[in-house]
Amino acid sequence: MADTILDVRDLPPAERHPKIHAAFDDLDAGESLTILNDHDPKPLFYEMQAEVDAFDADNYAVEKQGPNEFAATFPKR
Numbered sequence: 001m002a003d004t005i006l007d008v009r010d011l012p013p014a015e016r017h018p019k020i021h022a023a024f025d026d027l028d029a030g031e032s033l034t035i036l037n038d039h040d041p042k043p044l045f046y047e048m049q050a051e052v053d054a055f056d057a058d059n060y061a062v063e064k065q066g067p068n069e070f071a072a073t074f075p076k077r
Contacts, residue, residue: 003073007036017044024052024074032075038068048074 006023008016016037024033035041040062048055056075063071 003032003034005034005036009036009038009069017047020044020074021052024048024055024076027076029054029076032073034071034073037070037072040064040070041072045072045074 004023004027006020008019011019020033020035027033035044042062045057045060045062049057054076056077059073059075061073065071
């Protein structure tokens with residue numbers, strides 16, 4: 001399973017979700033997108049869960065790596 005890493009911490013907030021969705025759409029089934037973010041991306045998790053059929057919410061994972069650094073993995077089924 002391939003894993004794509006996307007660091008969105010330096011992007012303006014309005015550009016983050018569209019860039020993340022585009023990167024997720026480019027994945028093949030069985031691959032995952034790990035985003036590096038400056039906050040817990042729980043709202044994005046709920047958005048993906050509600051709107052993206054290919055998002056494997058059961059295997060989503062998030063890890064706090066520092067005070068302002070979170071790594072969240074969004075797997076694609």
